[in-house]
Amino acid sequence: MASSPPSSEEPIVLSEENLALRRYILNRPKKLNALNTPMLESLAAHVEHWDSSDLVGVIVGTGNGRAFCAGGDVAGVVQDAASAGTRSRAIGFFKREFGLNYTLAALTKPYVAIADGMTFGGGFGLVAPAPFRIATEKSQFAMPETKIGYCPDVGASYYLSRLDGEIGTYLGLTATTLSGRAAFEHGLATHYIPSSRVPILLERLAALERPTLAQIDDAIEELHFERESSDPVAPLTGSIRLALDYAFAKESVEDILRALREYADGSRKPDSADVIQWAKDTIAVLEQRSPTSLKVSLLAIRNGRKVGLLEALKMELGIATAFCSGATPDFHEGVSTLLITKTGTPKWSPASLSDVSTSALKKAFFEPGNKAEELIIPEALKRSHPAPAHFTKFALPTEEEIGKVVMGEHSASGSGAVTLPELITKFQGLRRDKHGVAEKIQEVVARRCSFEGTELQYLRWNH
Numbered sequence: 423m424a425s426s427p428p429s430s431e432e433p434i435v436l437s438e439e440n441l442a443l444r445r446y447i448l449n450r451p452k453k454l455n456a457l458n459t460p461m462l463e464s465l466a467a468h469v470e471h472w473d474s475s476d477l478v479g480v481i482v483g484t485g486n487g488r489a490f491c492a493g494g495d496v497a498g499v500v501q502d503a504a505s506a507g508t509r510s511r512a513i514g515f516f517k518r519e520f521g522l523n524y525t526l527a528a529l530t531k532p533y534v535a536i537a538d539g540m541t542f543g544g545g546f547g548l549v550a551p552a553p554f555r556i557a558t559e560k561s562q563f564a565m566p567e568t569k570i571g572y573c574p575d576v577g578a579s580y581y582l583s584r585l586d587g588e589i590g591t592y593l594g595l596t597a598t599t600l601s602g603r604a605a606f607e608h609g610l611a612t613h614y615i616p617s618s619r620v621p622i623l624l625e626r627l628a629a630l631e632r633p634t635l636a637q638i639d640d641a642i643e644e645l646h647f648e649r650e651s652s653d654p655v656a657p658l659t660g661s662i663r664l665a666l667d668y669a670f671a672k673e674s675v676e677d678i679l680r681a682l683r684e685y686a687d688g689s690r691k692p693d694s695a696d697v698i699q700w701a702k703d704t705i706a707v708l709e710q711r712s713p714t715s716l717k718v719s720l721l722a723i724r725n726g727r728k729v730g731l732l733e734a735l736k737m738e739l740g741i742a743t744a745f746c747s748g749a750t751p752d753f754h755e756g757v758s759t760l761l762i763t764k765t766g767t768p769k770w771s772p773a774s775l776s777d778v779s780t781s782a783l784k785k786a787f788f789e790p791g792n793k794a795e796e797l798i799i800p801e802a803l804k805r806s807h808p809a810p811a812h813f814t815k816f817a818l819p820t821e822e823e824i825g826k827v828v829m830g831e832h833s834a835s836g837s838g839a840v841t842l843p844e845l846i847t848k849f850q851g852l853r854r855d856k857h858g859v860a861e862k863i864q865e866v867v868a869r870r871c872s873f874e875g876t877e878l879q880y881l882r883w884n885h
Contacts, residue, residue, distance in 0.1 A: 440628040442480065442632070443628035444468075444480070444481050445482040446481075448484070454491070455490065457495060459511075478531055482536065482627065483535045485545075487539070490539045490549070491541060491548055492541075493566070497757055500757040500758065503753075516575070517798045519547065519575075520576065524731065526551035527550075532635055533553065534554040535556065538556075538560050539560050541562065542565070546563060547577060550577055554816055555610065555613070556611060558602050559616060563610050566599075568711040571752030571755055571768060573745070579725060583726045588670035589663075591670040591723050592658070592704075596707045596711075604658075606858070607858065609817045612816040613646065614646060619647075636854070662696060664692055664869060673720075676776075686701040714783070717783055721780075731810045732807060739797060741787045744786050755769060756768045818859060824849070824862075824867075825866075827845060828840060828881045839882075841879055842867055845867070
């Protein structure tokens with residue numbers, strides 16, 4: 423095994439060679455591996471070289487310390503954006519970051535991202551493109567941008583909009599943090615293993631000379647750690663999930679809040695104590711966020727649902743350019759108050775949703791003129807526009823997939839109705855006996871299906 427040589431000042435990105443495995447190691451542990459421009463340039467150089475080498479079988483991403491990556495180093499970005507003379511550096515950061523996000527999604531070699539620690543914002547942008555996204559008990563996943571007056575980026579408009587129901591909209595607007603187990607059960611991660619087994623996984627992956635995707639999947643699955651009875655249930659399930667999907671499906675932030683208030687005062691079912699408290703807590707969170715950020719984020723996630731990853735990243739670059747160019751003061755205000763001076767609560771402008779014009783936002787953040795900047799990606803990708811890795815292929819089955827099988831609309835559907843045991847057996851075959859499949863299907867069926875018949879209890883999908 424070979425690795426980057428030690429020095430008095432270690433590189434901010436380390437690299438390791440172990441047989442056919444190549445690994446990058448984010449190495450700013452005191453900064454929680456926050457991404458800056460030199461890190462992005464180093465990462466891009468490493469993965470582009472490895473992807474073109476015949477000696478490489480698999481590319482793995484990890485981080486040193488208690489974070490995989492806590493996001494972009496936005497303090498420096500905001501300081502650069504504040505001056506016309508340095509604003510191009512701020513925008514250049516996003517061009518490099520989003521270009522790397524797309525490059526990772528277009529790799530021809532298998533890519534495994536091990537999010538063994540905090541994985542926020544830009545960190546999720548390094549993990550999300552991987553067909554294999556590994557969470558552990560140390561993992562924390564979040565897109566915290568609305569806290570600082572910004573908008574979820576790094577492809578979040580694409581990825582969040584493809585999570586079950588409205589989970590992605592909820593996570594993008596509220597900036598809620600999920601544990602590693604919850605990230606796996608809700609589809610952000612594809613696998614869940616104990617942190618102590620990560621070194622074992624690295625050795626097993628290195629031993630695969632020319633690994634297929636199925637071989638990599640098997641190697642990770644063998645190290646899975648089952649849910650224990652003491653583990654909390656996935657947070658966005660059951661009656662709370664019913665309320666979440668209803669409220670966050672609305673097409674305006676005002677309507678989302680209106681629906682949440684109906685749950686909070688008990689006037690809309692489900693009206694359990696858990697739902698009422700969740701709605702109250704969610705309202706309180708949204709009222710702390712930048713009104714401009716909330717509206718921009720909702721528009722971006724809705725748009726991201728309709729386009730491919732490259733188009734989503736180009737849209738997000740236009741949005742980032744607008745934030746850096748003063749379309750709103752909230753990005754500067756949020757980062758300065760919360761991350762630089764740490765002086766309290768940001769003063770958003772405008773301070774209320776009613777004073778934020780949606781038509782003005784569309785013009786400032788989404789019109790084609792904002793997309794003049796181009797992502798910094800390899801020339802080969804500019805020419806070929808390859809299909810990126812499939813976000814859900816190795817994750818637990820999505821609710822949409824489950825629904826299609828129940829309704830007979832899936833390519834693997836049979837000719838008749840299915841029972842719950844038959845549905846579980848079907849997906850255990852489709853997902854090659856993946857851990858967690860039965861539990862996911864049972865949760866979805868309990869929420870979305872009714873039973874018909876007296877003996878076999880066939881499933882009916884409730885729209």
